[in-house]
Amino acid sequence: MLGMDVDYSTKIPNNIGLTEDRRVLKALEGWHPGYIDWWMDMGPEGFQESLVYLRTAVSVDPKGWAKFDYVKMPEYRWGILLAPQVEGRKVPFGEHLGEPAWQEVPGEHRAMLRRLIVIQGDTEPASVEQQRHLGATAPSLYDMRNLFQVNVEEGRHLWAMVYLLHKYFGRDGREEADELLRRRSGSQDHPRMLGAFNEATPDWLSFFMFTFFTDRDGKMQLESLAQSGFDPLSRTCRFMLTEEAHHMFVGETGVGRTIQRTCEAMKEAGVNDPFDVEKVRALGVIDLPTIQKKLNLHYSLSLDLFGSEVSTNAANAFNSGLKGRFQETKIEDDHQLKTATYPVLKMVDGKIARVDEPALTALNMRLRDDYTDDCAKGVERWNKIIEKTGVQFRLKLPHTAFHRQIGEFKNIEATPDGELLDADAWAKRRNEFIPSSADGDFIASLMKPVWETGKFASWIAPPKVGIDNKPGDFEYVKIAA
Numbered sequence: 001m002l003g004m005d006v007d008y009s010t011k012i013p014n015n016i017g018l019t020e021d022r023r024v025l026k027a028l029e030g031w032h033p034g035y036i037d038w039w040m041d042m043g044p045e046g047f048q049e050s051l052v053y054l055r056t057a058v059s060v061d062p063k064g065w066a067k068f069d070y071v072k073m074p075e076y077r078w079g080i081l082l083a084p085q086v087e088g089r090k091v092p093f094g095e096h097l098g099e100p101a102w103q104e105v106p107g108e109h110r111a112m113l114r115r116l117i118v119i120q121g122d123t124e125p126a127s128v129e130q131q132r133h134l135g136a137t138a139p140s141l142y143d144m145r146n147l148f149q150v151n152v153e154e155g156r157h158l159w160a161m162v163y164l165l166h167k168y169f170g171r172d173g174r175e176e177a178d179e180l181l182r183r184r185s186g187s188q189d190h191p192r193m194l195g196a197f198n199e200a201t202p203d204w205l206s207f208f209m210f211t212f213f214t215d216r217d218g219k220m221q222l223e224s225l226a227q228s229g230f231d232p233l234s235r236t237c238r239f240m241l242t243e244e245a246h247h248m249f250v251g252e253t254g255v256g257r258t259i260q261r262t263c264e265a266m267k268e269a270g271v272n273d274p275f276d277v278e279k280v281r282a283l284g285v286i287d288l289p290t291i292q293k294k295l296n297l298h299y300s301l302s303l304d305l306f307g308s309e310v311s312t313n314a315a316n317a318f319n320s321g322l323k324g325r326f327q328e329t330k331i332e333d334d335h336q337l338k339t340a341t342y343p344v345l346k347m348v349d350g351k352i353a354r355v356d357e358p359a360l361t362a363l364n365m366r367l368r369d370d371y372t373d374d375c376a377k378g379v380e381r382w383n384k385i386i387e388k389t390g391v392q393f394r395l396k397l398p399h400t401a402f403h404r405q406i407g408e409f410k411n412i413e414a415t416p417d418g419e420l421l422d423a424d425a426w427a428k429r430r431n432e433f434i435p436s437s438a439d440g441d442f443i444a445s446l447m448k449p450v451w452e453t454g455k456f457a458s459w460i461a462p463p464k465v466g467i468d469n470k471p472g473d474f475e476y477v478k479i480a481a
């Protein structure tokens, strides 16, 4: 099919006919050296010369889009890949419902569209920056390879957004593309745009929680942008979602394998009480209450990424046909939300209550609810792992009001069960809910690199199957001396 195969003859692999689009090709070639500089400065530290068994997209055909091979990361072929154009596609929601999808930027919505693209684009390099030190403490070559796969694909996602900026936004698009290489995660004077992307990812449990919770926010944002009436954005996001699935797989199985190892070690040693933290830690594994605290932290940070529950920006983006709902085309309603309401959690007279709001302004809340449902399913799969070992413990998502910096609950404190706390009580009990510095030190003490093929650190179980069906002792990374 036309547009399925990827042209590798240009410096920038693509399936969008870049060779014929000299202006954009030139612009992207001009941006490339700055990107490589950024990757060398801010990408995986210490492994730029290593050979990594990576997948590269060679097609956008869902049945076989990737090929695996050893690559040095700076030589990875970051390409620009859009899902094939759907013939006769229409704007699926908002004021322009039913009009032909736009192949050019709709002038009246230009600024809003550019902002949506820049915000999405900014998260991609941010996560690479947040994860750049993790290679040094990888619990196995398998995990190291997965980390680097996520990193190069986040790099490609940056390319995807930068392509849209260069192709459709002229000079201000070029300036935004340059800025994306200039901001730095956690920087005081030039931070990344969103809070969770300025937090540290200090250890591998954080990395797994991040890829489970924060990459899943990414999935929800991409799902709603994939509905966009601006067709190039929709096509770009649709292909990014195929890659995103692997990132969440890395997170879910990473946490799952950590839990598995903890429970197995407890069983082997006859430790039955999961709350006997000292005894469990003495086994060289991460106790389940600490895993719960990490979960609390990463889930609450990720909820903040959805923005305020009630938001006129979200309403405008929907009305304009730029950003839809999760699985918009499968929802049965008017797709304009003219009269609908949606229940929103709010503070009312000092209590948490559900209040009906116009559905149009409650779109962030709705997307966040869809996200919570998706997270809850994964947490249940983790609980199944615990259950099977016979250990008596259940993980759960904390209450929406817990540990929030954005939206309705930013000025209050609550326990993970949603019980309101005053500032003193919060300060006293905080370490029960999110990892303390002592918890962090303990986890850090386990983060010893294991680079022998087929071997795994004490705190994590091996995966059930290898990447690309490789055997257990496969050398996923050939580390350069």
Ligand SMILES: [Fe+2]
Residues within 6 Å of the ligand: 124, 153, 154, 157, 218
């Ligand atoms: Fe991404």
Ligand SMILES: [Fe+2]
Residues within 6 Å of the ligand: 154, 215, 218, 244, 247
């Ligand atoms: Fe991702």
